[in-house]
Amino acid sequence: MNANVIEAEEKRNPEPMAPVLQVLSDRKRHLVINVTLAILAICVIGVLIWQGLTAAGNPDPTVGHLSRFAMVMDTGILVFREGLEAILVLAALTASLVRTGKGYWKPIGIGAGLSFLASVATWFIVVAIISNINAPELDIQAGTGLLAVVVLLVIMNWFFHQIYWTGWIAHHNRSKQNIIESSKPTSVIFKGLMLIGFTSVYREGFEVVLFLQDLRLKAGSAVVLEGVLIGLALTAMVAVLTFVAHQKLPYLKMLVFTGIMLGMVMIVMVGESVQEMQQANWIGTTTLNIKMPDWLNTWFAIYPSAESLWIQFFAAVLVIGSYFIAQYFQGRKFAKVNI
Numbered sequence: 001m002n003a004n005v006i007e008a009e010e011k012r013n014p015e016p017m018a019p020v021l022q023v024l025s026d027r028k029r030h031l032v033i034n035v036t037l038a039i040l041a042i043c044v045i046g047v048l049i050w051q052g053l054t055a056a057g058n059p060d061p062t063v064g065h066l067s068r069f070a071m072v073m074d075t076g077i078l079v080f081r082e083g084l085e086a087i088l089v090l091a092a093l094t095a096s097l098v099r100t101g102k103g104y105w106k107p108i109g110i111g112a113g114l115s116f117l118a119s120v121a122t123w124f125i126v127v128a129i130i131s132n133i134n135a136p137e138l139d140i141q142a143g144t145g146l147l148a149v150v151v152l153l154v155i156m157n158w159f160f161h162q163i164y165w166t167g168w169i170a171h172h173n174r175s176k177q178n179i180i181e182s183s184k185p186t187s188v189i190f191k192g193l194m195l196i197g198f199t200s201v202y203r204e205g206f207e208v209v210l211f212l213q214d215l216r217l218k219a220g221s222a223v224v225l226e227g228v229l230i231g232l233a234l235t236a237m238v239a240v241l242t243f244v245a246h247q248k249l250p251y252l253k254m255l256v257f258t259g260i261m262l263g264m265v266m267i268v269m270v271g272e273s274v275q276e277m278q279q280a281n282w283i284g285t286t287t288l289n290i291k292m293p294d295w296l297n298t299w300f301a302i303y304p305s306a307e308s309l310w311i312q313f314f315a316a317v318l319v320i321g322s323y324f325i326a327q328y329f330q331g332r333k334f335a336k337v338n339i
Helices: 003-012 018-054 068-100 105-131 137-156 158-181 186-219 221-244 251-279 294-300 306-337
Strands: none
Touching: 068 105, 068 137, 068 186, 068 221, 068 251, 105 186, 137 186, 137 251, 137 306, 158 186, 186 221, 186 251, 251 294, 251 306
């Protein structure tokens, strides 16, 4: 083979090993991600076991029975979960805009930033409204606890999220495309895209504000703020990797992982809320003659009460059932596409 043939071959395929190296790189990246997720899961489970075996439980429902650490972690997990969803929505909206080179992604980013400030303002408004409610403290805690459970059940409903991803994101993408392709002035397009960025993220912030009111009444604003900062720090790391480093992260796996963690939070919140409603005489109390270990009370708010156990079981079935229903409809939709 002469020099001209070799040169022509190099021009045609300058990097013959590139596909192999790409495959190895992808495998290595997936391995690192899976190992990291496994380590995080082991750490979380290890902390739960350690706390359950070493900490004295407090089965008395008339006093606070969730530790400060548990409340901080509950807050951080929820904020991180909602932050992941907001990042996923923004990534879907800005993916095509970055390639245009017209800077259309900037007003969406500004709108997202304004939605964060609006969420902070909403926090103070909701706190002021709750503070001015003239009702017994137990009734207020029971009401905010019930609201927190409803919000958490919506967040954890997988069937709802199937509709959300296909409907909510598609709606914003259609609105975005209509604004960009319109013949309106640049200033109008800028404002329209900014509004899309605002509404796509503010929904997550509003849910977080409503949910955290129950924890604020139980543990105080300082504890909630600590958890919020942890959740925001984790969200910021993912945002930097997504929008600055342009890394394609395993969002689905991350959402499922945080969803499992939120499932444990949900069990705790439901148990807590049932106890509060029983203390406020909203529902009755049927005590069961069951001896439970203290760590079940400390970490999962599971008490020997028929009402508490049944409602916690129903909430778990609702969330798990919604996951399988969502998978079923997704499979049917995929089958119809391939017919």
